[in-house]
Amino acid sequence: MIHKFSSQDRDFDSQLNALVAWESSSNEEINRSVEKIIDAVKQNGDASVLDYTNQFDSLKAHSISELIISHNRLKESFDNLESEQKNALSIAAERIKSYHLNQIQESWTYKEEDGSVLGQKITPLQRAGLYVPGGKAAYPSSVLMNSIPAKVAGVEELIMVVPTPNGVINELVLAAAYVAEVDLVITIGGAQAIAALAYGTESIPKVDKIVGPGNIYVATAKRQVFGQVGIDMIAGPSEILIICDGNTNPDWIAMDLFSQAEHDEDAQAILLCPDEDFIKEVEMSISKLLPTMEREQIIKTSLKNRGALILTQDIDDAVKISNRIAPEHLELSVEDPESILDDIKHAGAIFMGKYSSEALGDYCAGTNHVLPTSSTARFSSPLGVYDFTKRSSIVMASKEGAKKLGKTASVLAFGEGLQAHAKSALYRTDKE
Incomplete structure (x- = not known):
């Protein structure tokens, strides 16, 4: 069900390379299709956005105005939530805001002896676009994670696009947009939405940067419009890597592995541990708990294709392997996580200690869940306030x-x- 090997295996390097290999690339057919859509939107504006939206989402809209969600409608979605959901959204939003307030950078200057002044001016982006996947598989948490840092940064206008295939509107997504104070919500999606945000149309303002996840067509479109606008990143499959000393409940570790494996069949879940007996316990927990999961088949495929339980020499060995992988999510499920924190060189988010499940970061810890994947944590950082500002040098x-x-x-x-x-x-x- 899941790969098992040791860092002492003679072919360990090749096994590890094969395990973590991932190339996020669109095929030529998708590239051509997306390029055609972008060119049409550049040429025809609203008309092409409407044509593609009606075609791909099975709608019958006659104008972009029909696809704009009013502020009152957003408020209605929030007000109609069950109190438990309403409270959870509000708590998560407040914690995310509190965390990101600490990322605000101030402009600065200094004066030299001859009176010359040098410095840096921090300015928020004027307008940002947020892409949110639509339909039943929508994620309100992504709305909060992408919108709130932009608002904290001082972005003047935040425009959210979200497709509504077959007219299906996710009320939680609209409620999250209300909580995050999104300025404009338009129910369009796909490459046509990315093109509209990048180049502007008669009804859709051109933005300075586009953030947010999407399918392969959205990712391809973001790649193609980069340079015309800024983008956050081209995200690969979700990843979790756990370093455990063997002193955590094996059921907890198994479920943490599941938490990322359930995203899709290409997600990756890896455990690094120096305790062979504990690895066997985790393997038994996987077998015991997997049949209880609603996404059993997705988890099973993910673990079979890209999951691993790896026996290491010791915790230091595990840290070295982790730095080599540069995971999106890293759990340090050890007795003294602070003692090895300085040795961690590459990770999108680090969860310290056995009580810090990665799922907390996905929703309400306050840190951002938009993280670098596919080893890009070697040179990239989580989405934050700094992604919605720019810096100008000052010379006087x-x-x-x-x-x-x-x-x-x-x-x-x-x-x-x-x-x-x-x-x-x-x-x-x-x-x-």
Whole structure:
């Protein structure tokens, strides 16, 4: 059901490489299809967005205005929730906001002895777009995770697009949009929604950045419009890696592995542990608990294709392997997680101790669940407030500073053969 091997195996490297290998790429047919949709939206605006929306979502809309969800409708969705759901959404939103408030960066400057001023100006994006998958498989938690950092950053306008196939509207998603104070919600999806956000139409404003998950067509469209707008990332399958010392309930570990495996058949769940007997206990827990899961077949396929229980020499060995994998979610299910935290070099989110299940981060711990996958944690970070701001350098030279720096700049500019650069700097060293 799940791969089992040891870090001491002679072919360990090849086994591990095969296990974690993943290439997120669209085939040529999808690329061409998406390119055609984007070009049509660029040329025809609202008309093409409507045509594709009616075609793909089985709707009969005559104008974009019919697809806009009013603020009152969002409020109605929230008000009509059961009190338990309403409370959970509100608590999660408040915790996410509190966490991300700590990420706010301030502009700064400093003055040199000659009176010159250097610094950095932090400015929020003017307008951001949020893509939310629609229908029955929608995730209100993603609305909160993508919207709230943007609002905390000070984004002036946040536009959410969400498809409603066959007219199916997810009330929890609309309620989450209300809680997160989304400014405009439009029920469109697919590549046509990405194109509309990237280039703008008669009714849909052009945004500066697009965030949020979607299917292969959405991911391909985001890749194709990147450069015209910013994007958050091209996400691969969900991942969890657990380092355990053998002192956690094996049922907890099995269920934590399930928590990511249930996303889809390509999700990855890996346990690293130096205790061979405990690995056997986890394996027994997997067999015992799997038949009780609603997504049993998805979990089973995921574990069979990309899951693993790996015996390590010790915890240090497990940490080295984890850094090599650079997982999206990392659980340090050990007695003293703080003692190894400094050794963790690459991970999207780190869950410390046996009581910190990854699921808390998905919903309400406060940290963001939009995380780098497919080893991109080596150079990427979780979605945050900083993704919705930009930084401008500030240079204000004093008269004395211009003379001093002008000479240095001119030497470098002449060395590069750029005469106008050099003279532009030198002119300010002459008498006025």
